[in-house]
Amino acid sequence: MTTRPGRVLVTGASGMLGGAVADLLADRGWDVTVMQRRTAGGRHREVLGDIRDGEAVSRAVSGQDAVAHLAAKVDVVGSWRDFVDVNVRGTRRVIEALRAQGGGRLVQVSSPSVAHTGRSLVGAGAGPASPMRARGHYARTKAAAELFALEADDGALASTAIRPHLVWGPGDTQLVGRIAERARQGRLALVGAGTVLVDTTYVDNAAEAIAAALERIEHARGQALVVTNGEPRPIGELVAGICHAVGAPAPRLHLPSPLAWTLGAAVEGVVAAAQALPGLPPITQPPMTRFLAEQLSSAHWFDQRHTRETLDWAPRVGIDEGLERLAAAAGT
């Protein structure tokens, strides 16, 4: 059951995925408002404000039929308080604002890491979010946020959680940006033999899945759905493909994964220590963190059948085509 497009607020639209979602919904006939901290001067109506500001959130949500909530703190480092304020309280502010105006639809954009305890995931479904067991501030706070979002699902408010896994595409500063940057600096280590299978999601596919969730909320409500390209690839092949697409040298060094893990732990420690020292500039991009080491050394891919059936959606851009688009955008 799909419904007629109405008014929708997209938070976090300054990011790659948020921007793609806003554009796609507008293309599909939705009346799109975006909420972000600084004006981007794009095609959509803007409400300027911070997700940490309850009043700004209320203002932005007011009069909307639906919210696609992507605003989040995604860094791999930062204080627990900041993560909670943005990720957990941010989501609760959106829910409260929707309630205040009588309900609506909410697509909470989440992450498979909310249910990932560090083990390999092989053909997995969407396990329950676990703030206690998820790894790292980001995953833990996103797990709590997802639980609040799904719990909010009732007669007036229909909510669902969409968990795109490792989203990438042109303009991506997270995965693609970091891989490219480090490869160019000669600092890119491929963990282990680089053979573990990892699912990823090309940005357009993730955006379409989020739009589908909004439009088929009656089918998706109350559930968390992992979204991927459904094309797991060995991590080494994928990283090499991204490097090739952006014209960076292919990774050479193979770190055995326990060593990488130790390095990651050490680096996290150094970063935390550095941040504790007043006067030093904050370090936001350490070369390797435990979280990243785990992501790159253990298999994680998902059984997409339930997601595809529920959303009546299938990825349209395959990984190879995605890499071509990445290359085209990078001009290589």
Added chain:
Amino acid sequence: MAAPRQRIHDPARRSAVDAVGLPRRPLPGLDPAWSRVVLAPDAEGLTRRWHVLDNGPLLARAEGEVQGTVLAVHGNPTWSYLWRRILDQAPTGWRVIAVDQLGMGWSERTESPRTLAQRVADLSSLTERLGVSGPVVTLAHDWGGPISLGWALRHRDQLAGVVLTNTAVHQPVEHAAPAVIRLARAPMLLARVCRSTPAFVRGTTALSVPPLPREVRDAFAAPYTTADRRSAVADFVRDIPFEPDHPSRAALDEIAAGTATLDVPALLLWGPRDPVFSERYLEDLLRRLPHADVQRYPGASHLVLEDRPEGVGVIWGWLEDLLDDAAPGAPEHPSAARASGARVPIRVDTSRPEDVAVVELGSSGGTAAAPRRVTFGELDTRVDALARGLAARGVRPGDRVAVLVPPGVDLTTVVYAVWRLGAVVVIADAGLGLGRLGAALAGARPAHVIGIDRALALAALTRVPGARLRVGGDALDELVADGARTGTALPTDLPEDADGAVLFTSGATGPPKGVVYTRRGLAAQVALLRDTFGFGPGERFVAAFAPFALYGPALGLPSAVPDMDVTAPHTLTAAALADAVAAVDATMVFAAPAALRNVVATADDLTPAQRQVLAGPRLVLSAGAPVPAELLRAVRAILTGAQTQTPYGMTEALPVATHDPTTPGRDDDRGGVCVGRPVPGVEVGIAVLDDAGVPAEELGTAPGAVGEIVVRGPHVKDRYDRQWAAQRGSARPAGWHRTGDVGHLDDEGRLWVEGRLAHVLTTADGPVTPYPVEDRVRELPGLADAAVVGVGPGGAELVVLVLVPEERGGLLARVRGAAPGSGALAPPDLAGRVRAVAGVPVAAVLVRDWLPVDVRHASKVDRAALADWADGILHGRGGRTVTGWVTGRSRRAPRTRSR
């Protein structure tokens, strides 16, 4: 009682000992809702308190109609807990009553021991009190067997069937009782083993293979915690009538005799590793219930339903069939549908007695200089004499005779003599390996074993039962001479639907399954081979492939056995083949692919005269594995006058189709291996796979539809031997055989094989068959081999290609220092090319130095092992240990060759 009484009854302690009913604490797998205590008079009219598991009250509450009742009787020293899975899996409409016998389980302890006759009466009285009506099937284990059969004989009007598991109804006085029981019955030991210590109670559940969980063993022992609660355990052992004057002897003999009069359906489930109820007792029951279905679980022990819980599903499947068959409009018995079709009787054709029937070159019979020759007339006389000789040694019609004789004149003689007698030939392929060969033969329970010395030694080693008949050296001639002297009459009218042969399949996994052919089925197979390949008068052949060679005498075709080790096909040289062709002026050559490969490899040694000879034959027939077209083209360059044919089939049905891979044929869109059109008289249907890779029940012939290949013909196996469940699974619909291969028919009616059903990948996009993908990938240059395996959970499996690049082949790789079987990602360009041609989404492309091959078929890729390896690489069993794990595991010699 014959045995000394040692139990002292103390009525004052009765209440403490005699707790009736299930204890409160939960027991694994047992629903307390089944448990009830019932009052019923015993054989003497005294009211007793019984504990039973009974789903009747639950059914009544649900207002369900009872179609049938299963009355389950445990043995000693177990209790109704043994049947918990039967209750748990009971289909709608079935009431299950599992009793605790008096003095056992949670039923009342009796003052004095109960005899067999009393127990039968006790049980009858209980079922009356329980209001058991309608059809009843008895189910029993151990010494519950005679009690349940005693009940069955007293309730013939209600009896719909009997199911027995590891039990006995007869203890022949002349036979030694099971050693374990004899030991336990030794007067000094009995009390100690059975009563004053829990040794017997505990020992029973310790026999299981694999071991039972601790909690389950505790549950079995729970009612027998004290010596007083174990009294009946000792009494039960004492009540086994080993002695002719034992008080229960008459009752047991009566039940044993009565059992032979039961004509209701029967199912026997057996764990052959039982130290008490060995297969001797299965044989005894089969003599009394010759119509019984048998499900034997090799490796399972006394508590067969604990060792093989799937047996519970088998019992229910059998019971459901029982009701279906009783219903009007049930399908006719499959063998009735197979009566049609041409047949060549399995006896020596004597229409041209002076002609040479078999020429044996080489070491086993004669020498190349003086080959052994036998005419049809001589062979027939010899077969006849040997049959009489075997009859004189006690071989009877219907007896199973294991034949362990190397291919050649002697084997031919023995096999035709066994058939002449109306006995059943049991043959297992030496390629099974000694252990599996022995297990296969032992499982067939031959009454006689005929073999050369070496084979008889193996039979002894692997405990193959049966009287031994030595045919090595001059022994066969002596048997023949004996037979010629005796005037023993041979049977004249042999029923066509009697068993003719038990052949063992080459199942790559699990224990080998015996395939039973009737005499009619064998005769139909001979006729099918004749008609398919145009064997006519004037044809002569070289038999380098044992199975077909055996049929030469029945077809009246002279044959030559080349100088080679027929059990090792690759020992056939081009020169030996030429000599064999010359010996009979052969028009046809039957050889395994490995034999042909060696013929091609040794063709340079041929003399000009031998080359000339090899131009003669008109047909080369090769079977046993898919034969590459290049090999056959190379063969045709040597046997210049020959066409080539490669029949497709399996032990259960051969041939199904035939094909000449060297003739250019139109390619098919889907791909796979073309095996040709079904041969005349054989039907092929496709059981289309659904999205989960499960074949449909109904069959179709739509071109391009992919599914399990299902065949029907007059030569299809009668059944799997003592494998009722496998037979039921394979004969669907009735009269057909599910081959376990997957493939499709094309629009010209040709059959294409796409792999084994077990190797079909179930991906999120539907099933993927391996051969077509492999064929497309093999088209890429620079690859020595390619195999498709799946990783991940069923339904969401990912396709992984494992390649052996030419430059990584075996020796070279080792010279360069790569570990054998070490794996890595294919270079990106190669992975890209594979993905471009594969035709299905490919998650990963891995490279190795060689592909593992399975033990049985040195030519087939061991896909399970390969999938396991790929899983380790791709799922990060991992990172640090990938290399170590792989090298640690792959000790097998590197061999490369696929399928």
